[in-house]
Amino acid sequence: xxxxxxxxxxxxxxxxxxxxxxxxxxxxxxxxxxxxxxxxxxxxxxxxxxxxxxxxxxxxxxxxxxxxxxxxxxxxxxxxxxxxxxxxxxxxxxxxxxxxxxxxxxxxxxxxxxxxxxxxxxxxxxxxxxxxxxxxxxxxxxxxxxxxxxxxxxxxxxxxxxxxxxxxxxxxxxxxxxxxxxxxxxxxxxxxxxxxxxxxxxxxxxxxxxxxxxxxxxxxxxxxxxxxxxxxxxxxxxxxxxxxxxxxxxxxxxxxxxxxxxxxxxxxxxxxxxxxxxxxxx
Numbered sequence: 001x002x003x004x005x006x007x008x009x010x011x012x013x014x015x016x017x018x019x020x021x022x023x024x025x026x027x028x029x030x031x032x033x034x035x036x037x038x039x040x041x042x043x044x045x046x047x048x049x050x051x052x053x054x055x056x057x058x059x060x061x062x063x064x065x066x067x068x069x070x071x072x073x074x075x076x077x078x079x080x081x082x083x084x085x086x087x088x089x090x091x092x093x094x095x096x097x098x099x100x101x102x103x104x105x106x107x108x109x110x111x112x113x114x115x116x117x118x119x120x121x122x123x124x125x126x127x128x129x130x131x132x133x134x135x136x137x138x139x140x141x142x143x144x145x146x147x148x149x150x151x152x153x154x155x156x157x158x159x160x161x162x163x164x165x166x167x168x169x170x171x172x173x174x175x176x177x178x179x180x181x182x183x184x185x186x187x188x189x190x191x192x193x194x195x196x197x198x199x200x201x202x203x204x205x206x207x208x209x210x211x212x213x214x215x216x217x218x219x220x221x222x223x224x225x226x227x228x229x230x231x232x233x234x235x236x237x238x239x240x241x242x243x244x245x246x247x248x249x250x251x252x253x254x255x256x257x258x259x260x261x262x263x264x265x266x267x268x269x270x271x272x273x274x275x276x277x278x279x280x281x282x
Contacts, residue, residue, distance in 0.1 A: 026160035026203050027068040027153035028212040028251045031145040033081065034061040034231060035119045035138050043132025045084035046116025047226035052132035055119070059230040060237055062118055064146045065253040067203065067212050068153040069160070075102040076109075077153070078214070079146060080253040082233035083112040087121060090139055090146075097147035101154055110146075111255045115221045117232040158211065161204040169198045173219035176263040194262055210250040213243055218257025219264050235264060 035042045035055075042055040062082035069076050079094075091110050095103065120131035121139050128134055175192035177185070185192075195218040203212040221234035233240070236254040243252035 023071055024160045024162065025070045025157040026162070026212070027066070027070075027155070027157045028203070029066045029068075029149040029152035029156070030251050031064050031066075031149040031152075032061050033064045033083075033142045033145050034058055035141070037231065040135055040138055041133070042138065042231070043120040043128075043134075044229065044231075045118060045120035045122070045127075045131050046222075048130040049226035050131070050229070052128075052130070053229065054132060055231050056229040057231070059117075059232040062115070062231065062233050062237070063240070064142070064149060065240075065251055066146070066149045066153040067214060067251075067253060068150065068157075070102075070157060076107045077101075077103055077150060078253070078255075079108070079110040079150070080214070080255050081110065081112050081146075082115050082237055082254075083118050083121070084115050085122075086110045086112050087123075087139070089123065089136075090121065090143055093139065093143035094146050094150070097143055098150045101150055103150070113221055113233070113236040113254055114256045114259060115232075115234050115236070117221070117224045117228055117230070117234050119231070159206040160211075161206070161208065162201070163204075164199065164201045166197055166199045168196050169217070170196050172196070172217075172265055173262045174265045175261055177261050195257060197257075199257075210247045212253065213247060213250050214253040214255065215239065215243070216255045216257055218259045219262045220259050221256075222263055 037055045037057060043052060044050055044055050064079055064081045067078045091105070091108070094110065095105065095108060119138055120127065121134065121142075122128065122131065123134045123136070173194050173196065175194055177192070197218075199216040201212075201214040201216075202210055205211050221236055223235050224232060236256075240252040240254055244250065
């Protein structure tokens with residue numbers, strides 16, 4: 001995946017300016033949203049098999065990344081997060097704290113990587129029974145930082161050149177339904193559906209320097225299993241760190257696709273923490 005991504009990021013030299021006029025301006029920012037496991041009892045989302053036990057530490061940080069666009073009076077922001085899911089409470093708090101940004105419920109997209117090694121932040125009793133007790137202060141701290149990152153992105157607007165590309169990436173994901181009743185599924189004529197399409201959106205400044213690289217790929221961040229109690233951004237976090245190392249002036253963002261029952265290939269063989277970095281850097 002590493003070489004695929006790096007190759008994609010160089011594709012659009014002649015496409016971006018023609019596709020998007022110069023009056024489109026963009027801003028980008030990142031913030032750390034890792035919950036303080038020493039200050040709070042941080043329940044972990046993703047696996048009911050953890051029986052509500054809280055996190056014991058932080059392996060690597062969680063981030064929110066903001067990609068903000070303006071074209072005259074039109075504004076839109078994409079916020080990606082290293083979280084399992086986005087709650088209405090989190091989005092409402094961000095909108096309230098980002099008043100004056102021109103963002104509304106309709107033009108602010110906050111999405112999650114569907115991370116299974118991040119915090120549980122769900123007020124519903126159903127989720128608390130699975131993941132542990134809800135603490136609204138964890139959500140408040142996150143929304144404070146995300147609203148601050150939106151303000152930072154708006155303050156740093158630049159003339160943008162935007163391009164996109166896609167490629168088929170085989171061998172990184174599999175359909176986990178085929179881990180059981182495989183013979184019956186084959187007899188019924190089923191086939192193990194996956195979605196190996198990887199999408200990249202790149203935003204350059206007027207000098208052609210990459211400033212933001214957003215990757216979309218559909219598979220669960222489940223290299224780490226229910227026996228992991230350390231906060232981690234999993235393989236999407238490793239992927240973003242790797243892209244930022246290759247393009248040091250850019251911020252990397254990740255959004256999950258319709259991952260459904262698609263797991264990263266090798267999950268069963270690579271439960272330890274190093275396995276997440278291996279898949280993320282390919």
